[in-house]
Amino acid sequence: MARKLAVIGAGLMGSGIAQVSAQAGWDVVLRDVTDAALTRGTDAIKTSYERFVAKGKLGAADAEAALGRITATTELDAVADADIVVEAVFEKLEVKHEIFRSLDKIAKDGAVLASNTSAIPITKIAAVTERPESVVGVHFFSPVPMMQLVELVRGYKTSDETLATAREFAESVGKTCIVVNRDVAGFVTTRLISALVVEAAKLYESGVATAEDIDIACKLGFGHAMGPLATADLTGVDILVNATGNIYTETQDEKFAPPELMRRMVDAGDIGRKSGQGFYTY
Ligand SMILES: NC(=O)c1ccc[n+]([C@@H]2O[C@H](COP(=O)([O-])OP(=O)(O)OC[C@H]3O[C@@H](n4cnc5c(N)ncnc54)[C@H](O)[C@@H]3O)[C@@H](O)[C@H]2O)c1
Incomplete structure (x- = not known):
């Protein structure tokens, strides 16, 4: 079977997905709305391949061949013969709806239509198509070439066959999948990190322990690579409150209610690393 992948959106995630897929032997069509966005995306891919080559993790000829498998285009029609389409455009339901309405008309029969959304219910995205059974969440993590996890999300009508094809694809590009069997808010990963960050912020807010000690507890007690409050600063306190x-x-469920401290931090602009101040000072 031809292994043709289309990626819609050449931003941070789309370019990463195109990069690992081309490296794994997929022919990739990378689509964005402007030539400038496509150039940014393909430049990022080239730079990343060059780094892997410099570190001896990828042969120069293999990098060249992988780049040659990526076709950048502004034409949506170019995705018509793709076996799998992965959408990675802005996290806005209207934008994703517009894409999936078009994909429904253009994509070939039996193609898997995947979304890389971090939080929008797959069922809502699938609802604008005549083939909701073919729509699935394929949630890669950033940076895509480094992060091993893919969260596969079943929409209300996603078929077993679609899920299996999505898994085959993600595994073919070297990722490990977990399956989210019901289309719940936050899937599995955001649910878990939200519960942990909210509880950590409450412990800190009520003076039970310092931010440093809460993070040390998670690192040394549970083997986490990073504590929850440092993670909140890295991700953005605003993003997590949202x-x-x-x-x-x-x-x-009260355990997900954003604590007052986090809401006030957002009001004050202390949203973490990107502002220089969050639970820690940078
Ligand atoms: N950034 C992350 O850490 C991360 C992690 C996991 C999932 N996600 C999800 O991945 C998706 C993409 O995020 P990102 O960080 O790559 O965003 P980004 O802003 O870097 O890139 C989005 C790209 O989509 C393009 N685009 C917009 N409308 C388009 C259209 N109609 N057709 C084609 N391209 C279009 C934009 O020009 C831009 O290049 C979002 O749904 C986001 O929630 C992001």
Whole structure:
């Protein structure tokens, strides 16, 4: 079977997905709306391959061949013969809806239509197509070439066959999959990190322990690579307040309610590394 992949969106995630897929032997069509976005995406891929070559992790000829398997285009019609399409455009439902409506008309019968969304329910994305059974969440993590995990998310109507094809694809590019069997807010990963960050922030807020000690507890007690409060600073306190707030709205489960401290930090602009101040000072 031809292994043709289309990636919609050549940003941080789309270019990473195109990169690992081409390296694994897939013919990749990379689509974005402007030539400038495509150039940024393909330049990022080239730079990343060069780094792997410099470190001796990839042969120069293999990097060259992988680059040769990527076709960059602004034409959506170019995805028509892809076996799998992975959408990685902005995290906005309207933008994703527009893409999936078009994919429904253009993609070949039986193609898997995947979204890399971090939080939008797959069922909502699939609902604008006539083939919701072919739509699935394939949630890669950033940076794609380094991170091993892919969270596969079943929408309400995703078929077993679609899920199996998505798994085959993710594994073919060297990733390990977990399956989210129900399309719940936050999937598995954001649910877990939200619960941990919220509890860590509450312990800190109520003076039970310092931020440093809470993070040390998770690192040395549980073997986490990074503590939850340092993770919140890295991800962005604003991003986490938003993510946990969405899960709370959907579930009404108090454990996901963003603590007052985190909400005030966002109001004050202390949102973590990107602002120079979060739970820690940078
Ligand atoms: N950044 C992360 O850490 C991360 C991790 C996991 C999942 N995600 C998800 O991946 C998706 C993409 O995120 P990103 O960080 O790569 O965003 P990004 O802003 O880096 O890239 C988005 C790209 O989509 C393009 N685009 C917008 N509309 C388009 C259209 N109609 N057709 C084709 N391309 C279009 C933009 O020009 C841009 O190049 C989002 O759904 C995000 O939630 C992001």
